[in-house]
Amino acid sequence: MREVLLRLEELLFLAAPEIRVVSVQDDREVIQVGVRCRTAGARCPGCGSWSGRVHGSYLRFPADLPVAGRRVVLRLRVRRFTCEDVSCGRRTFVEQVAGLTRRYSQRTERMRSVLAEVGLALAGRAGARLADVLGARASRNTVLRLVDALPEPQPRIPRVVGVDEYAMRKGRVYGTVLVDVETRRPVDLLPDREAGTLAAWLTEHPGIEVVCRDRAPFFAEGANIGAPTAVQVADRFHLWRNLGEAAERCVSRHRPCLRATFADSVPEKAPAPAESGSPWPTGHRFADRTRAKHATVHALLAAGHSRRSVQRQLGMTYRTVQRMADAARPEDLFQGQWQNRRTKLDDFKPYLHERLDPLGRDQGAWLYRRLWSRPRPPPAVSHIPDGTGSPSTVPTHGRRMDPDSPRHTAGERAPEAEIRPLRLPRTGCPHRARPRVREDAHPTPG
Numbered sequence: 001m002r003e004v005l006l007r008l009e010e011l012l013f014l015a016a017p018e019i020r021v022v023s024v025q026d027d028r029e030v031i032q033v034g035v036r037c038r039t040a041g042a043r044c045p046g047c048g049s050w051s052g053r054v055h056g057s058y059l060r061f062p063a064d065l066p067v068a069g070r071r072v073v074l075r076l077r078v079r080r081f082t083c084e085d086v087s088c089g090r091r092t093f094v095e096q097v098a099g100l101t102r103r104y105s106q107r108t109e110r111m112r113s114v115l116a117e118v119g120l121a122l123a124g125r126a127g128a129r130l131a132d133v134l135g136a137r138a139s140r141n142t143v144l145r146l147v148d149a150l151p152e153p154q155p156r157i158p159r160v161v162g163v164d165e166y167a168m169r170k171g172r173v174y175g176t177v178l179v180d181v182e183t184r185r186p187v188d189l190l191p192d193r194e195a196g197t198l199a200a201w202l203t204e205h206p207g208i209e210v211v212c213r214d215r216a217p218f219f220a221e222g223a224n225i226g227a228p229t230a231v232q233v234a235d236r237f238h239l240w241r242n243l244g245e246a247a248e249r250c251v252s253r254h255r256p257c258l259r260a261t262f263a264d265s266v267p268e269k270a271p272a273p274a275e276s277g278s279p280w281p282t283g284h285r286f287a288d289r290t291r292a293k294h295a296t297v298h299a300l301l302a303a304g305h306s307r308r309s310v311q312r313q314l315g316m317t318y319r320t321v322q323r324m325a326d327a328a329r330p331e332d333l334f335q336g337q338w339q340n341r342r343t344k345l346d347d348f349k350p351y352l353h354e355r356l357d358p359l360g361r362d363q364g365a366w367l368y369r370r371l372w373s374r375p376r377p378p379p380a381v382s383h384i385p386d387g388t389g390s391p392s393t394v395p396t397h398g399r400r401m402d403p404d405s406p407r408h409t410a411g412e413r414a415p416e417a418e419i420r421p422l423r424l425p426r427t428g429c430p431h432r433a434r435p436r437v438r439e440d441a442h443p444t445p446g
Contacts, residue, residue, distance in 0.1 A: 019097060023075070031067060034075040042081055042095035047088040055080045055092045062100075063107045065114060066135030074108065076101070111136060112146055119147040155180070155187055160210040162235060163219050165193045176219075181212055195222035202226025214238040291330040301325055348374075 023034035041052030057079045064072040078101075080094050100108050107115070115138055118127040124140035131138050158180035166177045166189075176190035176198060190197050195218040202208060203226045211227060212235045213219045223232050293314075300310045311321045327333050345352075348371055355367060 019100065025075075030071045030073055032073050032075050033064070034077075036077045037079070037095060037097060039095075042079075042093070044081075044083045044085065044088060044090055044093050045096075046090040046093070047083065047085045049083065049085045049088070051081045051084050051093075053082045053084060055082045060101070062105060063111055063136070065108070065111055069135045071135050071137070115143055116146040116150055119143040120150075155185075157205050157207045158182065158187055159208065160212060161187065161208050163198065163211060163213040163223070164235075165216070181210075193218060195219070195225065198222030199226035202230075215242070287330075287334070290333055294324050294327065294330040294333065297321060297324040 018038045019035050020038050021033060021035050023032075025032040025034070041050055043050055057077055060074075060076045060078055062074050062076060064074050066072055076097075078094055078096075080092050082092050083090050094103075096102060100110075102109065105112070115127075115131060115136060118131055121127070122130060124144045127143040128138055128140040131143065160181040162179040162181045164177055164179075165174045167174055174193050176193045178187045178190070178201070179185065180187050188201065190201060193216075198219060199222040202211075202223065208227050208230050211223045211230045211232045213223065213232060215234060215238065220232065223230065293316075296314065297310055300313065301307070305313070307318065307321050307325060310316075310325075311318050314321070323333065351371070351374070352367060355370070
C-alpha cells in the first residue's frame, strides 16, 4: 500500500515535493486523496519570520483536476502556527502550500488555471458547460470571476501602430484607439482625439517605427510631435473610403449626363438657361430648390404673414427667411459655391489646351514636367484694407507643389466590354468633352 501512495505522490504532486499522500478513498463519484505537508514549520505572511510552534490544525477540501472524468477532492490537513515575533500584528497564521493552495480558495492552483483558460476561450455559460462535462464543475459566475482575477498582460511595444478615432457618444464625444497592426490587437484607448494626448502616448512608448493613420490633422500633428522619426502612412480603409466618396461626388455632379446616356428613350434636350442670366439652368436640384423656397417665402409675405410666422410655418431659421425676403430674385442667393472660383491652374490653362493631343492620347506626366519647368506667373493677390488708406496685397496661392508628388499605381486593364459603357457619358457631358490625360504617353516636345 505504501508503494501505491508513493507512486501517487510522484504522479499527482510532482511540482510540490513537500506534499505527502496518506490515504486514497473512492466512493464511485468523488475520489478523495488525503494529503498533508511534510515541512516542520512555515513562514509568517505578515513579518516573514519562521515558526515551528503549532497552534492547531483543521481539514480543507480543495477541488483538484478531474481524473478520467471523475471529480478529485484533496483532504488536506493544514496546521495553524503561532508567530513568535512579538512586534508582528498576526498572532497565528495558517500554512499554505506553494503552487497548490491559496488563502480562502476552494480549488487548487492548477484547477483555477484550467478554468480560467476555459473561460478565456468560451466565456461564462459555454465555459461552465464544458467544465461540467470534463468533471470540473463550476458556475458561469465562478468562471468569469477566475478570468477577471487574472493579471493584466503586459503588451509589447508595437512596431507598427494604427491610430483611429472611436465614438463614445456619436457626434459629440470621441476618443482615440491604438492598435498593433502586426498582431491586430488593441493596445490602448485614449480619452480624446487631441494631438497633445496622442503625442504624450507616443513619447511614453519609444520604438514605434510606423504610424498608420487617417488624414485627420490632429493625428498628423500628434505623430509629428510624439514620434518624429516614425514613418506616417495612410491606412487602406480610409484610402478606399476617401476614393469612394470622391467618386460618388463626381458621379453626383454628372448624374444628368449618365441618366441621359443610359436611358432607353431618346434623351431630351437640355433646357435653355433662364433669361435672368442665372449661371444654373432650370433642372439643377440646388437651383430649383432655392427658387421654390424663395417663391414660397415671398408668397407668404405678400399674404400678410410676418417673417417670424414664415419661419415657424416653413421650419427655417430666421436668418434664412431674412435672406430670402431681402433678395429680390432667386439668383441673388447664388453665392459662394454657386460661383466659379479661381484656381491655381487658371494661369496655365491656355498653355495646356495648346498642347493637348487632339486624338485623345494621354500625356499627363509629360505636361506636368513641362508645366513645372516653365516660368511661374506672379501670384494672384487680394487687396485687403489695412486701416492706413492703402490696400495691402496678400498672395492667394498655397504652398509650392513637389514635382515628384504624383503617385501612380500600375494595375491590370479592365476588359474593353466594361470600359465602353463608361466612355459613353463623355460624348454628352460638357465637362468631360476635352481630351483625357494619361501619364504613359511621351510626345515629342515642341
